[in-house]
Amino acid sequence: MRKIILAGIGLLLILGALYGAKLLVDSKNKPKPVKEKVIKTVITDTVINSNIKIVVPANGNLVAKQRLEIYAEVQGIFKAGNKLFKPGQEYKRGEALIRMDASEHYASVQSAKSNLYNSIASIMPDLRLDFPDVFEKWQNYLSGFDISKTTPKLPEMTSDKENYFITGRGIVTSYYNVKNLEQRLTKYTITAPFSGILTEALVTEGSLIRSGQKLGEFINPSIYEMEVAISKTYSSLLRVGEPVALNNLENTESYIGKVSRINGSVDATTQTVTAYIEVKHANLKEGMYLEANLDAKEEQDAYEMDRNLLQDGNQVFVVNNNVLELINVTPVYFSDSKVVIKGIPNNTVVLKKSVPGAYSGMRVKSANN
Known part of the structure; x- marks a missing residue:
């Protein structure tokens, strides 16, 4: 009887072990829980192509125009x-x-004037006898000669004889010596x-x-000029008289200037053209550093976006049925932070902010919806 009981207990233990092993095997074959995909929320914009002004940035220091x-x-x-x-x-x-x-030089001028006066006075008797027709004008010249004032111009000589006579006496030479000294006195x-x-x-x-x-x-502190170097690509598009927006480095003050001159030659080293911007404002001082934004041209049917949204130089992400896709575009102008592109159809939804790890085929959800 005892043997029968022990055999029954052993059989139950074996059956229990087999059942436990089966449960363990079945638990390992259970399917793993599927993780739910996270759909990123992105900021988008709808493309409306328009005429974009190409603004060329430049900078320089102010210099007084006068x-x-x-x-x-x-x-x-x-x-x-x-x-x-x-x-x-x-x-x-x-x-x-x-x-x-100038007291010493002034005395020399007065001495030269006196010598000129004496030279003319000494020929008056000869003029009365030999040139009675010109005597009166020379007499009037002497009468109006004031040694304390600027030497008047010599009377106009109307004949060769008069000219030879006056010149031969050294009067013309004395006159120009006096005028030279007077001119130097003004300095x-x-x-x-x-x-x-x-x-x-x-x-x-x-x-x-x-x-x-x-x-x-x-x-003259009322008017200044700023010299800027512009790429030769846009030099032909600038026009004298065009308005220019100016601002200081802190962007706390802005001014309006105009293109006053454009150099006709290209710098061989930098391949740039020098333009001069004229500006007037009471707050400006010589030597101030300003930034300028010159309107170079207007690009037709274009779209402007952040430069970091451009992929591989000629592609951008668009959102089509909540899925990212790459399309080819044509960049036409780059600035420090923006790019002007062409080739995106109107009403196309594009990314407005970059998405880390974005790839073609990625499912997204627009924050604009």
């Missing part, structure tokens, strides 16, 4: 004036910038050719000024 480097043509002591010769000092047109002591005073401001002063009152010495710089 500027004067002041140099001395004579030597003398710098005399003090009504205004100090210092940077920042303003002067009106015709106002004296620098006066030099002892340097006047402002336009209203402006002194930006550099290299001499002070009382110092000795030498001929050829640079004395300072004077500018």
